[in-house]
Amino acid sequence: RQWMEKRMAEPRSSSQLLQNAVYGDDALETYFEENEGNLVQSPKSMLGYNLHPRARQTITGIATHILEHIRLTASAQLGAPVREALLGRPVQFRSSIGEAGNDQALDILREAAGQAGFDHIDFLEEPAAAAMHYHAESRDRHQAVIVDIGGGTTDIAHAEVGGSQAPRIHRAWGIARGGTDIDLALSLSGYMPLFGRGITRVPTHHYVEAATVQDMTRQREFRQHNYDNVDAPWGARLQALQDTGNTARLYRDVERAKIALSGASEHRSTLDYIARDLHVDNSADGLAAAAHGYLTQIRELLAQVRSDIGGDPDAVFLTGGMSRAGYLRQAAAEAFPGARMVHGEPSLGVVQGLALAAASRD
Ligand SMILES: Nc1ncnc2c1ncn2[C@@H]1O[C@H](COP(=O)(O)OP(=O)(O)OP(=O)(O)O)[C@@H](O)[C@H]1O
Numbered sequence: 464r465q466w467m468e469k470r471m472a473e474p475r476s477s478s479q480l481l482q483n484a485v486y487g488d489d490a491l492e493t494y495f496e497e498n499e500g501n502l503v504q505s506p507k508s509m510l511g512y513n514l515h516p517r518a519r520q521t522i523t524g525i526a527t528h529i530l531e532h533i534r535l536t537a538s539a540q541l542g543a544p545v546r547e548a549l550l551g552r553p554v555q556f557r558s559s560i561g562e563a564g565n566d567q568a569l570d571i572l573r574e575a576a577g578q579a580g581f582d583h584i585d586f587l588e589e590p591a592a593a594a595m596h597y598h599a600e601s602r603d604r605h606q607a608v609i610v611d612i613g614g615g616t617t618d619i620a621h622a623e624v625g626g627s628q629a630p631r632i633h634r635a636w637g638i639a640r641g642g643t644d645i646d647l648a649l650s651l652s653g654y655m656p657l658f659g660r661g662i663t664r665v666p667t668h669h670y671v672e673a674a675t676v677q678d679m680t681r682q683r684e685f686r687q688h689n690y691d692n693v694d695a696p697w698g699a700r701l702q703a704l705q706d707t708g709n710t711a712r713l714y715r716d717v718e719r720a721k722i723a724l725s726g727a728s729e730h731r732s733t734l735d736y737i738a739r740d741l742h743v744d745n746s747a748d749g750l751a752a753a754a755h756g757y758l759t760q761i762r763e764l765l766a767q768v769r770s771d772i773g774g775d776p777d778a779v780f781l782t783g784g785m786s787r788a789g790y791l792r793q794a795a796a797e798a799f800p801g802a803r804m805v806h807g808e809p810s811l812g813v814v815q816g817l818a819l820a821a822a823s824r825d
């Protein structure tokens with residue numbers, strides 16, 4: 464009741480804005496169908512950004528809604544009110560304000576959890592959570608490096624796991640880089656030339672704005688540019704890209720190409736929402752070139768980890784959506800030549816670990 468009362472007394476703007484909000488896969492479908500509204504893609508990646516008070520309120524409202532949905536669903540399933548939560552967090556949040564980004568992200572999550580009706584929350588670093596999951600699956604005691612490669616961040620833990628003793632997490636590392644950085648590079652090199660990048664005099668940052676769908680400010684800026692005087696066919700294509708939903712459609716095509724090119728040598732995207740019969744072919748070599756920047760960063764991180772722990776662990780456990788990509792599996796294997804590679808479930812490693820960790824705290 465206290466929680467309800469507090470909520471009623473609060474300013475309504477962001478909750479009103481979110482009254483008709485749609486979440487998850489339905490959100491993209493609805494947005495494309497209705498051709499209006501505001502799309503917030505990967506709100507988690509914005510928690511550490513320099514946010515206007517209004518944007519911060521919206522992001523907090525979204526986080527509240529998601530946490531409330533989870534709390535109510537769990538309460539219904541368990542037949543008892545759930546009021547405590549263990550939340551996973553990356554070692555380093557994506558941030559535009561340096562270290563302060565981590566504090567802001569945790570503040571927003573705490574506030575959202577409170578508004579969602581949680582009385583008590585704790586945080587656990589996501590690679591440490593994945594280590595708990597791997598521990599539960601390991602019979603024999605051994606040293607392991609746990610690597611979680613996600614869309615926004617890459618997180619690593621060094622832990623002693625397996626057997627009947629409790630797992631010991633020695634240390635964690637993380638960088639705010641992941642699959643979306645490959646998407647951005649692939650968009651700029653493989654798709655934006657169709658819109659005149661490198662050909663017209665449109666400044667490069669316009670293309671970055673268009674490709675960065677997670678950043679609401681950049682998206683707004685891109686839509687405000689005037690391309691009336693840009694040569695054909697690029698001017699008309701840029702204007703089409705400014706139409707509602709089209710940067711999100713392009714982003715979806717870029718991500719699909721990245722995923723397809725993990726297993727195929729060629730991939731065609733059809734951009735009929737930009738112009739009739741417009742399409743683009745990308746190759747695995749093109750993807751490799753686009754992934755080069757991120758690959759360099761993850762190789763450096765893995766080398767740092769190996770040097771910090773003084774050699775190879777017994778095993779390297781891989782999880783996270785990007786761990787499905789062969790070139791990243793290969794990078795991990797090359798970084799720890801003496802270790803056994805273990806491929807975990809890419810989507811559930813972290814959350815299963817969180818559930819185990821939460822249960823073991825009771
Ligand atoms: N088969 C695949 N090949 C390559 N990449 C893939 C594949 N499947 C998913 N991905 C990528 O994995 C990423 C999502 O991974 P994951 O679900 O672990 O991220 P997340 O937990 O939401 O983000 P983060 O952990 O960074 O906060 C996306 O960039 C997606 O494109």
Ligand SMILES: [Mg+2]
Binds near residue numbers: 589611614783
């Ligand atoms: Mg993750």
